[in-house]
Each structure stands twice: as structure tokens, then as C-alpha cells.
Amino acid sequence: xxxxxxxxxxxxxxxxxxxxxxxxGRFAAYAAPFTVLAMTKKADAATGHGPARHSAKP
Amino acid sequence: MRFPVKGCCxxxxxxxxxxFVASAGDIQINGTCVxxxxxxxxxxxxxxxxxxxIGLTTGSYSLTLGTDQYSxxxxxxxxxxxxxxxxxxxxxxxxxGASPSVGNDTIDFNFFQNYYDNSPGSWDGxxxxxxxxxxxxxxxxxxxxxxxxxxDGQSLPLVGPFGPGSHFGQYTETLSGLxxxxxxxxxxxxxxxxxxxxxxxxxSSVPEPYEVLPLGLTLGCFVWSRRAARRRASxxx
Numbered sequence: 134x135x136x137x138x139x140x141x142x143x144x145x146x147x148x149x150x151x152x153x154x155x156x157x158g159r160f161a162a163y164a165a166p167f168t169v170l171a172m173t174k175k176a177d178a179a180t181g182h183g184p185a186r187h188s189a190k191p
Numbered sequence: 192m193r194f195p196v197k198g199c200c201x202x203x204x205x206x207x208x209x210x211f212v213a214s215a216g217d218i219q220i221n222g223t224c225v226x227x228x229x230x231x232x233x234x235x236x237x238x239x240x241x242x243x244x245i246g247l248t249t250g251s252y253s254l255t256l257g258t259d260q261y262s263x264x265x266x267x268x269x270x271x272x273x274x275x276x277x278x279x280x281x282x283x284x285x286x287x288g289a290s291p292s293v294g295n296d297t298i299d300f301n302f303f304q305n306y307y308d309n310s311p312g313s314w315d316g317x318x319x320x321x322x323x324x325x326x327x328x329x330x331x332x333x334x335x336x337x338x339x340x341x342x343d344g345q346s347l348p349l350v351g352p353f354g355p356g357s358h359f360g361q362y363t364e365t366l367s368g369l370x371x372x373x374x375x376x377x378x379x380x381x382x383x384x385x386x387x388x389x390x391x392x393x394x395s396s397v398p399e400p401y402e403v404l405p406l407g408l409t410l411g412c413f414v415w416s417r418r419a420a421r422r423r424a425s426x427x428x
Contacts, residue, residue, distance in 0.1 A: 139202065146361060157415070178266070178281030179396040181340045183366075184316030185241075185275045185307040 199387065215239055216248060216267050217303040225252045231305045233327040233373040236303035244270035254284075259292040269304050276314075276374065278304050283395040284382045291387050292331065298382040298394075306374040314369035318342055324358045328392030331385030336394045341377040343369050352383065406427075 215237050217227030231237035239245065249266040262285045269278040280302045286292055306314075320340035337351030338360075344367075348359030382394035 144327065166417060178279050179338055179340075179378060179380075180277070180279045181318065182321075182336045183276040183318040183374070183376075184314065185271070185273055186310055186312055186314050186372075186374075187316070188310075188312035189315075 207391050215304060216245055216269060218250070218252075218265065219299075219301040219303070220252055220254060220263060221256075221297075221299050226250060229301065230303050230375065230377070233305070233371070233375075235307050239269055239271045239276075240307050240309035241271055244272075246269070254298065256296040256298075257294045258288070259294055259296050259388075260288050261287065261296070261298060261384075262287045263298065263300065265300075265302070266344060267302060267304075269277070271306050271308070276306050276376070277290070278302075278376055278378065280378050281396055282380050283393060283397065284384075285393045286328075286384055286388045286390060288390055291389055292384060293386060295331075295382045295386050296388075298380075300380040300382065302378040304376045304378075306376070307372055308374075309372040313367075314342070314374045315365075315367045317363055317365050318347060319361065319363040320347045320350070321361045322359070323396055324351055324353055324360070325393070325397055326353065326355045327395075329389035330355055330392045330394075331387035332387060333385040334392075334394075335381075335383045336381070338378070338380045338396060341379070342366055344369070345369075345373050354379070 194347065215227070215231070217229050217231050217237065218225050219229035228237060245268055247266055247268045249264065251262065251264040254261045254263055263282065264285075265280065265282045267278070267280040269276075271277075282300045282302070284298050284300070308314075318340070320338075322338040322340075324336045324338055326334060326336045333354075335352035335354055336358075337349060337353065339349045340347045343366075345366050347364050348360075348362040350362070380396060384392065384394070
């Protein structure tokens, strides 16, 4: 069945979509390193830190 | 025959690194020692000494309380260097029953790590605990999670108990009287699952939403862009 031409987006709408997609692509590219960073934060878990054994100050 | 220089280098590097790797870390769950000796004995046999470390070590245990079944996993690491003593523990308890839990189940998870140094002086000083806690999934009403660190029986403040969601606590305390060559660290977590907890509910010390959110966002963007590209392709046909 042939699709009605009126249902198809015009050129302006298409270029808007293309622009939005490009922005989205850029966002995904920027978000990827943060995602990796967030994943590596898992290694943090619960931690405890204390001093090394040391002599008392005179 | 040629001498395998490269292979020998790796072998000697391995030998050099051996003194810096030690095995320790002991785990007790609801009074049962599931790893090592609980609590570990004083002395060098089950302790990290200067310039020793334990790499990331993982394990798991199945716990049944009445008819309720839980899967408990953990990963830990520890070190003792000139910068001080350090330990990291990530316990995760997941309810794995086929139907909602029946009892009010308390899981007491204890991680022990000893340090040994017989040089003059003491271990006195500032100690810091950093405790992210997470209770996720459909847990029974009143379920909580908490964590607390002890050194030679002296406690840092209790973090929690908290209800569902992600939480975080960090405290520093100055401890004194730590003169024995052995310094005994104990990290205790209490996971309290109340009756009615649904399968898959999890208590842990991992800030899960922080990890899942960016990953979900990125995946969502990827899926959305693929669908948009397919839609665009169908328009241009």
C-alpha cells in the first residue's frame, strides 16, 4: 500500500531530528567515560583507613 | 637453543612481588566462620605486615534462616604501607527464596583483618570509616542495613541503621592505647530483612544507583538513537 505523502516529515523536521541525534551522539560520547568512572567506583565499597605504626612524639 | 630472556624477566618479577602479597582476611556470618579463623589470632600468622597487601579477593556463601534462603557474596582487599593501614570490603546479601520471606532474618557479617608490626611505638592515631550502604528491591517493612568498624575492640561510630535506598556515612575518630604489635580490625555489617521480603531484594555496601544511573542513561540514549535512525531510514525510503 502506498503511504500518504502528507504523513512524511518535511525537510525542516528531518534536519531538526538529525541535529537532535547529533547532540545525543555527542552526549553519549561525553557520558561514556563518566559511566566507566562510575563503574570503577564499585571498587570503593566500605573502607577503613588508619595510621602506620609509629613512635610517640617526644 | 635460545635462552628465554623475556620469560625469565616475568619469572623474576613474580618472585620479587611475592613478599608483597599476603593472604589474610577472615569472614564470619551469623557466628559461623566461613573464611579463615574468626577472630584471627594475634601475631604474624594471619596478619598483614609492613609493605604487604591483599589483592581483590572474592567469595560467596549460601545462608538458610528457617525456610528463607540468602546468597551472600563479598570482595575485599587490604594493605599496610608507609601511608598506613587500609582495608576495603564489599558484602552483598540477596534474598533468593522462590516466594516472599517468612521470618524476620538478621544477617551479621563480620570481616576481620589483622596487621602486625613489632617496631617501637603504637598504632594510635586517626582512623576513618567510609560506609556506603544500599538496601534495594522489595524488602519487608522495617528492613534495615548498618555498618561499623572496630580496631582492637574500639568502635568508630555506627553508620545506620537505614531503610531502603542508598545511604552514606563517614567518620574519623582518634583512637589510643593501641600498643600491641597486632592491630585487629573488624568491619561489621547487619542486614536485617523483615518478613515479606521479595526474591531479589539486596542489601550491600555498594552505592548501586550511582553505577546504574549513568550506564542506564547511556544505554537508553543508544537504544533511542538506534530507533530514531531506523525511523529516519524508513522516512527516506
